Amino acid sequence: MKIINQKSCLVMVAAALFLNGCKSTEVVDTRSGEYVTAGLSSSDFNNAANDALNDIISSPLLVHPQAAQGGRYIMAVSNIINDTSQRIDTDQLTKKIRVGLLNSGKFLTTTAIGLSGAEDEMTARVRELNESKMVNQTTVKKDGQVIAPDFSLSGKIIQRTNRLDRSNQLVDYYFQLTLTQLETGLAYWEGEYPVSKKVSNDSVTW
Amino acid sequence: MKRCLASIIPVILLSGCVSTSDLTGSTGTSNSPLYTNLQQHNLDGAISFAQTESGFDPEKKSVDDQLWAMQAGLLYRMKGDFASSTNYFDMIEDVMYSEDTENVLESGGEQIGSMLTNDTFLDYEQTLYDAVMVNTYKAINFEALGDIANARVEWNRSDDRQRRAAEFFAKQINKSKEELENQKDDEDAEASDIDKSVASANDLLAQQGIDMSGWKAYDGYVNPFSTFMHGLFFLRHANDAADIEKAIDSFERVVALTGSLAAKDTLDYAKSLRANPTAQNDYLWVIIENGEATQKEAFEINLPLYLVSSNINYAGVALPKLKEREETLGVFSVNDIQATSVADMDRIIQADFKDKFPLILTREITRTAIKTVAQKQINDHNPLLGLAAGFVQGLSTEADTRSWSLLPKNFQAVMLPRPADGRVKIAAEHLTTPLEVELTEPNAGVVYVKAMNPLVTPTIHLM
Numbered sequence: 001m002k003i004i005n006q007k008s009c010l011v012m013v014a015a016a017l018f019l020n021g022c023k024s025t026e027v028v029d030t031r032s033g034e035y036v037t038a039g040l041s042s043s044d045f046n047n048a049a050n051d052a053l054n055d056i057i058s059s060p061l062l063v064h065p066q067a068a069q070g071g072r073y074i075m076a077v078s079n080i081i082n083d084t085s086q087r088i089d090t091d092q093l094t095k096k097i098r099v100g101l102l103n104s105g106k107f108l109t110t111t112a113i114g115l116s117g118a119e120d121e122m123t124a125r126v127r128e129l130n131e132s133k134m135v136n137q138t139t140v141k142k143d144g145q146v147i148a149p150d151f152s153l154s155g156k157i158i159q160r161t162n163r164l165d166r167s168n169q170l171v172d173y174y175f176q177l178t179l180t181q182l183e184t185g186l187a188y189w190e191g192e193y194p195v196s197k198k199v200s201n202d203s204v205t206w
Numbered sequence: 207m208k209r210c211l212a213s214i215i216p217v218i219l220l221s222g223c224v225s226t227s228d229l230t231g232s233t234g235t236s237n238s239p240l241y242t243n244l245q246q247h248n249l250d251g252a253i254s255f256a257q258t259e260s261g262f263d264p265e266k267k268s269v270d271d272q273l274w275a276m277q278a279g280l281l282y283r284m285k286g287d288f289a290s291s292t293n294y295f296d297m298i299e300d301v302m303y304s305e306d307t308e309n310v311l312e313s314g315g316e317q318i319g320s321m322l323t324n325d326t327f328l329d330y331e332q333t334l335y336d337a338v339m340v341n342t343y344k345a346i347n348f349e350a351l352g353d354i355a356n357a358r359v360e361w362n363r364s365d366d367r368q369r370r371a372a373e374f375f376a377k378q379i380n381k382s383k384e385e386l387e388n389q390k391d392d393e394d395a396e397a398s399d400i401d402k403s404v405a406s407a408n409d410l411l412a413q414q415g416i417d418m419s420g421w422k423a424y425d426g427y428v429n430p431f432s433t434f435m436h437g438l439f440f441l442r443h444a445n446d447a448a449d450i451e452k453a454i455d456s457f458e459r460v461v462a463l464t465g466s467l468a469a470k471d472t473l474d475y476a477k478s479l480r481a482n483p484t485a486q487n488d489y490l491w492v493i494i495e496n497g498e499a500t501q502k503e504a505f506e507i508n509l510p511l512y513l514v515s516s517n518i519n520y521a522g523v524a525l526p527k528l529k530e531r532e533e534t535l536g537v538f539s540v541n542d543i544q545a546t547s548v549a550d551m552d553r554i555i556q557a558d559f560k561d562k563f564p565l566i567l568t569r570e571i572t573r574t575a576i577k578t579v580a581q582k583q584i585n586d587h588n589p590l591l592g593l594a595a596g597f598v599q600g601l602s603t604e605a606d607t608r609s610w611s612l613l614p615k616n617f618q619a620v621m622l623p624r625p626a627d628g629r630v631k632i633a634a635e636h637l638t639t640p641l642e643v644e645l646t647e648p649n650a651g652v653v654y655v656k657a658m659n660p661l662v663t664p665t666i667h668l669m
Contacts, residue, residue: 081445082355085362161366163373201373203306204366206299 038199048175048193049096076149084159284665288347324604342432350669371427423557431549431617450483466546468619492540495656497615500552502526504605524605534659536635545618
């Protein structure tokens with residue numbers, strides 16, 4: 001009887017493991033707060049970008065004088081320094097802000113001018129067609145039409161990790177962003193959005 | 207129950223006689239395939255050997271053996287293939303993470319296995335200095351590739367590893383104490399018997415000339431080489447004043463720990479950049495990885511074992527000890543300016559070993575006690591089996607001498623004004639021919655040399 005019980009138990013454990021193993025892929029809601037990672041996750045980028053976006057939109061200094069007539073400021077994306085211990089693509093942050101600003105109707109972003117060259121080189125490349133016999137020259141984009149940016153978006157993502165107690169560490173991240181008015185070099189807007197996480201001290205955070 | 211256990215033990219011992227790999231003869235000895243290849247100037251052969259030993263799986267992009275993967279990563283660096291080197295070090299970090307977060311069941315299983323055999327049956331557990339050096343090498347790999355953004359990430363990782371250093375050692379000391387307590391509770395031998403054996407061992411070790419009293423870690427368990435290179439990165443690639451302050455902090459720390467002239471000169475230069483945080487290309491730093499790090503080697507001693515019967519039995523225990531390797535090249539000079547040491551890797555390794563040795567010793571004594579009791583019981587039951595068990599015990603007594611043997615003995619550095627003719631002459635006391643370097647890349651500010659011994663060709667890279 002004892003042997004049968006042990007066998008039954010083994011079968012049940014095996015079945016449980018098997019069933020558990022079947023659930024390999026699932027879509028999760030990162031906004032629910034159920035999934036907290038030591039590193040920066042998509043919800044951290046979302047939250048920081050949304051907060052920054054709301055602050056920029058509500059800033060009285062960033063209202064175009066001809067806003068009612070469709071006037072828009074032009075923004076160039078400058079350098080966002082990743083000063084964390086994780087390999088992250090800083091576009092995750094800037095893209096969300098750009099999309100939000102475009103949708104708000106306050107800013108347009110130039111892809112023709114960037115710190116390390118154009119984000120989209122096509123603006124310059126299409127002008128090389130001005131001697132092409134193949135291309136209808138009246139459709140070739142003219143020089144002197146590209147619009148220079150009014151503002152530059154720069155920033156830094158900083159990480160500070162400290163031991164909390166014997167088994168936990170506190171990881172603080174700071175999203176620091178600045179909008180510089182390029183005419184004067186003055187920062188018209190700055191924002192800092194901290195995120196703190198309590199994680200296990202067993203290993204490193206990356 | 208005891209009888210049952212005693213009969214099971216030899217079976218396990220016999221079936222488990224293959225340790226992780228033949229490590230004692232292949233990482234550090236001069237006749238190992240690794241060193242034979244290096245001495246024959248066959249770096250590719252050395253890489254191929256290390257790659258095979260690491261169990262590299264190109265499909266899964268993983269390695270089985272962390273130690274050999276670290277050797278492979280460093281060999282690729284020597285070759286100047288920084289991307290492949292970083293790939294290996296990235297795979298190692300995955301293994302390190304698994305080791306750090308290994309659950310109780312896995313760890314317990316390994317420990318039981320090693321109790322019946324020896325420490326080489328445990329997975330190689332990275333030392334703190336291994337982890338710091340992995341991130342340091344990755345950072346300078348990225349810097350050499352011109353990937354400054356990823357180099358910054360690796361420097362932050364290296365910095366975090368250093369921060370964890372003191373915690374790591376404190377935790378390890380507590381863990382050792384707990385393990386000792388657990389072992390005392392678990393084993394058949396009385397607690398006091400193990401203590402008596404350990405006390406005897408200390409006397410015997412002293413008689414063997416093993417004196418670790420002079421071994422002392424750098425304050426805060428810092429690796430000053432990593433700190434120096436961290437400072438140099440933030441000095442050369444500063445984005446803002448905060449980066450220059452980071453560099454100054456690092457150099458101040460290295461000066462306090464080592465008094466190195468290269469660190470003092472670089473600190474002064476960093477301070478001069480406070481007003482304008484853009485480093486000019488006026489200076490050159492030559493970094494030399496010199497010699498070969500101290501190695502572990504095995505030795506055996508006969509210890510009195512105070513067993514349950516209170517009969518005193520003597521049994522052989524195998525233990526690792528450190529053997530410093532000779533300074534074969536001596537002090538370097540660059541354009542006749544003498545280099546100064548920015549870190550003594552031997553000192554870092556010795557301090558780490560000193561902290562771990564009490565646990566290694568107690569584990570080996572406990573293990574020998576278990577085996578000897580089992581052997582005695584088997585022998586009482588069946589003398590022929592007892593003989594076999596004795597044979598197996600002899601075979602399974604082996605010290606764990608694994609270590610990252612390609613690390614250098616020390617790191618030396620020189621800061622000098624950038625030579626007008628772009629030529630740099632690097633000489634050392636016992637280097638037959640000085641190394642001539644031409645600064646072909648106008649933006650190169652660091653010449654990085656690895657010189658192991660007079661038989662292995664030094665490697666030179668610019669970044």
